[in-house]
Amino acid sequence: MNTTEKFYLPVDGILEMFNSFTELHNQSRTHSALTPATQHPKVSNISRTSMGIIKTVKGHWRQQDHKVVSSRSSSSDNRQVSTDRVPKRSVDLLELGLTKPRNCHRIVVLGAPKVGKTNIIQRFLGQDFEEDYEPTTEDFHRKLFHIDGEAYQVDLLDAANERNFPAKRRLSILTGDIFLLVFSLGDRESFSEVCELLDEIKAAKTKLLKLKHPARVPAVICGNKADLEELRVVGQSEVTEILGEDVMYFETSAKDGAGLDSMFKALATLGGLPDETTPSRHQVVPLLTYQSLYLEQRGRRWSRTRDLSAPCAATDPLARRPSFTSDLKLVLRTSTKQKPERCQIQ
Template sequence: MNATDKFYLSVDGIPETFKSCNGHHQLRITRPVMQNITHSPMHQHRSSSSSKVSNISKAGMGIIKTVRGRWRQEKRGVACRSSSTGSRHSSSDRHLTRSVDLLELGLTKPKNCQRIVVLGAPKVGKTNILQRFLGRDFEERYEPTAEDFHRKLYHIGGEAYQVDLLDAARERNFPAKRRLSILTGDIFLLVFSVDNKESFKEVCELRDDIRAAKTKLMKLKDTSRVPIVICGNKVDLGAQRVVSRLEAREILGEDAAFFETSAKECTGLEGMFRALAALSGLPDQTSPLQHQTISLLAYQALCTGQRGRRGSRTPGLGAPCAAVDPLARRPSFTSDLQMVLGSSTKHKSEKCQIQ
């Protein structure tokens, strides 16, 4: 291999070299270095290859400039990238540093804060139903749940409301953790897929477990008082259906809050969301179609009586609105356990219910 061939290999490897650097800036290749190469003794000895070396050096510098430009773009855009779960943050929410808890801030009443616990077998559409509730689009490709906690804040009729959504899918194989999630829930959404009979059986078992746990914790005499909404999802599949509406009604009972839905086609969801609101004592306007979505900063300004940032659209006090908290994280299991123990003490329970 002659000297010219070696030089071609080193320049052609520049893109791969930059890729291996993975965005680090320690590698610096400047124009003077390239100029020194072109004026090396080898270049003086082989005048016939001078044009090739000059062209290669220009090409190399072009690659370097392109990569540097990409670095600058990535640095500027890192704050507004969406997460892998598909959540979309308002550009004005990029400057938030912590999540918002209305109860801790003294901006609402305890009865206006509700936690909805979502349970069901894998691949039944729980995540997409939650995405619809948050005002987001349907995701066609299935991915195991990564983000299991969401918080939506409302301002309706001059009052602030907070709804926490806990998808307990990842606790399916951890009975103690799942039981803790059940005990801390205020209302429950159980989801099965109409093309999967096993998922329906699991929902029936979950309903019995929830009723047993909550009635024991709250000292209830009537198990039907536990607020549970059951959702038969994926009715758009049609021919693949194996659980009929009649069969589900016969097993669940006529009094059950049962809805057939399609998260993909967005059918049946409005009635289900309204039932969740009714059972949890929240206004009907908490349903996604009944309010306007604003940024979290605009919501905070609305609740505190301050003027929003310039350019933000803040509705009047009479217009129902809501904001999704992009920084909300699931409370620790320690704090959930303290909540349950406090509730147990309040109702004079003899022992902890996490068993």
Template sequence: MNATIYRSVDGILETFNSLTGHQQSGITHPVMQSAALTPVLTHPKVSNISKTGMGIIKTVKVHLRHQDKNGVESRSSSGNRQVSSDRLTKRSVDLMELGLAKPRNCHRIVVLGAPKVGKTNILQRFLGKEFEEHYEPTIEDFHRKLFYIGGEAYQIDLLDASSERDFPAKRRLSILTGDTFLLVFSLDDRESFNKVCELLNEIKDAKAKLLKCNLHRVPPVVICGNKADLKAQRVVRQSEVVEGIGEDVTFFETSAKDGTGMEAAFSALATLGRLPDEMIPSRHEMISLFTYQSMCIGRSGRRGSRGLCAPCAAVDPLACRPSFTSDLRLVLKSSTKNNKPERCQIQ
């Protein structure tokens, strides 16, 4: 809090003390003042003076809010400059829009698979959260994790497009906007594996038409056979997986519950996306979004800042899925990148 604010609050509280006759020596911090005044304000005999005091306290609160809205820069007790909260975004953070990340450092991972195979818990692992035993159908289908690695900001969007299984055009659009793909099936559910094989072919077909390249080109896909901890219930063997998806597709047996294979799968996603390996959850520190924004704003525009801090990351709790119009524009832009475009076929 600004020293100016301290002085103005102290002055108001001195006035309050003179009115009530309540003296507090040596207490200047507003929180301590408030605590010390509590007995007077809660005394059963409410006088006109105490009502006046309540009015003064309200004035203090309004005064503080007014200064905060005006973006008053604060200084710590040591005199170091801190970032005002008014300069920090109070909505979903888009690093590219804010000019804090290069386009190549903004990446989207599209997650697909049948219901109840563990996609949400795998995503929770990536976001640095704990495994949830109780199953609930996915509601939040979009997540954003922000990294600061080697002096550069990165933005990773995670889109769970599984809820779009009944809307082929929407799912195809989600596939077209993906940079890398995470396909998940359960080792105790053969039908979920068959679904992954279908999705893999759908991704190959959609990307081939968008990029106008060979249909057999392997897209950047990582496939997870989840629930490896349920060995007794396993029905899909590794030989069947290799036969179904081919030897050139990256495959891991994983368990979101006990962490088996998770590090290797996340490392493969980073490699395929040409992203730093420090994006693996065990290789960076989780910090709050407020701290992350403060750090990025403080370092933006500085040169030679590479390596100034250890790899860290924050989850954006306000992240929301971009509109389908935005996604369509993104697809049309990438289709015109290298040659004259044809009409983008979503259907």
């Protein structure tokens, strides 16, 4: 038995003993209020002794907790900025007037569950693959770039759980600039869902823009889990035959990174973004470093300070999805000036 076990094992017994003695002591105090003589001197002495033990134990616990917190904070400093150095609010370059509207894009990621959408997004953000699966309800990420003296903002919306809420999913589709549709090469049903999603996106954009012909959708199709070749049930020829040869299709592996660089480059091309937005072409820096190199806060105004020679990017940890009201206003501005006959997300 180690020293920690030797110390903590008697604690429960001490607490029980202390509680029982405290109750008796309280009873003795009530009784002593009625009679001048002290009725339980031994109980009072033992209670004071127990109180000393409890204070010693609590003091030891506080020291241990302080050491644990200190070790955790020191280890987290190696990975990210400490919590007291995190910015107080999210950074929206478009709202701050620090970038052009054409340099801000929202990528909407859609697909069936368990196909690897979250890990692909993590790869784009410069993070590692995570083996453990956790169902995603909705995730919103923002990555800020500084390339050749210009600022770029890419928002990523992982609308995983919106498959059960058609109106909410339709709003996400209408606000999306670029679409990444992900299926698993080992799951034919997930591929069928991607085909349906692509048709839904085309129909929604066509109606929004009031076009006579189906809209051309800036979408990239991703067949993930290419590393599990023995489980493959969907072939590349089948994808090309169903979706057409002009579709941008890539087979990737979020686990070993195969094909991801080409896919991210295709997303950048569709959005009119520089190739340097692909994860392998820029350096990831902390958000505060990004701000200190590119922005300077003077009162309530933000202004440029100096340009960076090498492409860099930072992830905004405080980014949150814009409200549905603001998204709906964006949709209405995108539509024609004529008043729509009915709400576009219906």
